[in-house]
Amino acid sequence: MSLLDIAPIIEQMLLTSENVSDLNFSSGKWVGYMDSSMIVKLFYNTSVNVSSITLSTLKIINRSIFPPSRVDVWASMDNVHWAMLTTMSPDQPTKEAMDDENIAVTCRFKPTALRYLKLIAKPVAQLPAWHSNKGNKGWMFVDEVFVN
Secondary structure, eight states, X not given: OOHHHHHHHHHHHHHTSSOOOOSOTTSSSOEEESSSOEEEEEEEEEEEEEEEEEEEEEEBGGGXXXXXXXXXXXXXXSSSSOEEEEEEOOOOOOTTOOOOEEEEEEEEEEEEEEEEEEEEEEOOSSOOXXXXXXXXXXXXXXXXXXXX
């Protein structure tokens, strides 16, 4: 088994460990995305009712780490037919909000019975004009996915 084969397994374990991390993005507890979206599929053996998901994300402006620019939440009973539950664009930091912090990004929707849940979170495609790396891609770091 190669590292490419087990990378999705490691990512899934990190994102569902129920241990919210600190502000150290290089601790090994965070999963970072820049060139691609985070796509996570969760499977439940029996139908569950879900009304929200929360992503634990990181914001460190001077390291170009921003919250996701967009989060899509999808549900399915059979892993074939998917319905979008919600999409949201979290507020982005301003020049005045320079403190490093964990940010909880919560997506709420009508309670839905599902067996499969798919989350797609996109990193910032272009850092704002006020940022020292303006125009470049931003990093998005996620350490936990909570399903309620």
